[in-house]
Amino acid sequence: MLTEKEKIGEKMELSVGDYAVFKNEVYQANDITSKTVTLVSRKKETEKLGFTKYIFPKEFENRDILPDIYEKIVDKSELTELYRAEYYAIYKNQKFSVRSSLNKENVVLGSSDAQLVNELGFKRTDKYFYEKEVPKNEVIIEEVRTNIIK
Incomplete structure (x- = not known):
């Protein structure tokens, strides 16, 4: 069984979003209603758990190269x-x-604090926002969870 830290690493990147724990595995959670949640995975083996492959609509550009x-x-x-x-x-x-x-080695950090990021070599990516790619071994990543009322 994966530790909580390992489960974080298994998620689809480190992106802000909604997640659900189902049968001791973490999945992306979409279409949350008052009674149901759509779980999303990129792993084919989840078909054994009743997941079905999403078929992209024909009008999706490059649908043949999109990940399953x-x-x-x-x-x-x-x-x-x-x-x-x-x-x-x-x-x-x-x-x-x-x-x-x-990727597994790098992460992109962001901030709107112009003075701070200039001192650390961040690049401006938007009118008031700055980003920098750094090796993951130079940062400590914290996950902040907010429970969604079931």
């Missing part, structure tokens, strides 16, 4: 946990938002 996605609608009562996750990183003793996880 598997979905399953479950009752909320089948979930151990349902939450929204946000990620932050401590880098050079400062806290930054995690914008994305490009």
Whole structure:
């Protein structure tokens, strides 16, 4: 069984979003209603758990090269946990938002604090926002969870 830290690493990147724990596995959670949740996975082996492969509409450009996605609608009562996750990183003793996880080695940090990011070599990516790609081994990543009322 994976530790909580290992489960975080198994998620689809380190991205802000809604997640559900179903049968001791973490899945992306979509289409949350008052009674059900659609679980999303990129793993073919989830078909054994009743997930079905999502068929992209014909009008989707490049649909043949999009990654396979598997979905399953479950009752909320089948979930151990349902939450929204946000990620932050401590880098050079400062806290930054995690914008994305490009690969297993690097992460993109972001901030709107112009003075701070200029000192640390961030690049401006928007009118008031700055980003920097750094090796994951130079940061401590924190996950902040907010429970979604079941």
